């Protein structure tokens with residue numbers, strides 16, 4: 356069941372989303388060779404709590420940390436550890452969900468560690484642009500499949516792989532609500548989008564083949580061919596007219612991804 360939010364509820368989600376943006380920017384500014392993913396976890400956890408919110412990934416289905424940190428061929432759900440020290444040339448995705456005043460916000464950024472290869476830079480660029488291609492089609496009256504097909508067509512046109520098993524999702528009082536928002540699909544199919552629907556679009560994109568597997572820790576998802584992967588995610592609300600407001604960006608996405 357899709358839960359439509361009213362303007363007061365949206366304002367709560369915007370407040371949670373803007374805090375999440377600040378946290379992710381702070382973390383991104385601290386990513387550098389030599390820090391560990393546990394350092395990132397600690398910074399995230401502290402900043403979220405100082406601002407009166409709670410890291411909602413901690414304990415979610417038993418997840419042991421407050422943020423997902425996925426390095427290079429790790430696509431999603433990487434577990435922060437004092438043993439994982441970042442090295443120049445790597446890329447790291449930081450996927451973070453928090454809850455403030457009972458309302459969730461979910462966003463993910465993939466950032467370079469120092470200088471990275473042209474291939475990894477392109478991968479990050481393709482992943483972000485795939486997001487914006489989906490966002491542009493998240494319009495009142497369109498269907499979920501319009502988002503999915505736009506994400507897939509763009510990423511595949513750039514010869515990248517698109518994960519099948521993990522998807523975007525509705526979000527609100529719960530981290531995961533209906534509908535599921537896949538990154539592959541067929542335009543014109545799926546649930547119809549309506550104003551007040553709040554959801555995430557979150558392309559998980561690989562430089563090589565999209566097939567992946569879960570490590571023995573029960574969480575970390577890694578590409579089978581060990582090609583690097585990137586992940587980009589925002590929480591948004593469908594509007595009556597025009598593209599969605601992005602609740603996890605301070606300008607609501609007014610620039611549509613253009614710098």
Ligand code: MF3
Pocket residue numbers: 411412413415416418422423432450451452461462557588
């Ligand atoms: N933030 C993730 C998402 O985009 C969920 C993380 S799974 C968890 O849906 F176990 F880490 F919480």
Ligand code: CO
Pocket residue numbers: 450451452461462463588
């Ligand atoms: Co997320």
Ligand code: CO
Pocket residue numbers: 461523524555557588
């Ligand atoms: Co999500």
